[in-house]
Amino acid sequence: MASVAEKPNASSKNTKIVEGHCPHLFTGQKAAILELLRQHRGQPVPVYKLAALSLQYNSRLFELRRAGFVIENNTKRAGRQIHGTFTLVSEPGESPTQLDLVPSPAESEVRDV
Secondary structure, three states, rough: OOOEEEOOOOOOOEEEEHHHHOOHOOOOHHHHHHHHHHHHHOOOEEEEHHHOOOHHHHHHHHHHHHHOEEEEEEEEEEOOEEEEEEEEEEEEOOOOOOOOOOHOOOOOOOOOO
C-alpha cells in the first residue's frame, strides 16, 4: 500500500511524498511495458514486442520486479536462434500462482514395487 505524507521543503511549504507501490504513477516506457504484460497476463510476451516499446526493456523489467511484480523469463532454441519471452505471473500484493508447485498426477502417484 502506498502512503502519502506531507513534508516541509525549502522551496515550497508542503511537498507530497509518495512511498510504496504506486503503478498508476508509472509513466513512459515502464507504463507501456506493464500495460503490455497486463494485456497478456499469464501468457508469454515475445521479447521483440517489448523491444518495440523500449530497447532498454530489461531495465524496465528490473524496475517492475523491484516494485513487486513477479515476471518470469523463458528462452527456447529454434535451430541457431534463441526466442525469449516474459510472462507476468503476479502483481504486488498477490500471491504467485501455485500451478508450478502442484505436482502432476503422474508425479504424485505412489507406486508399490
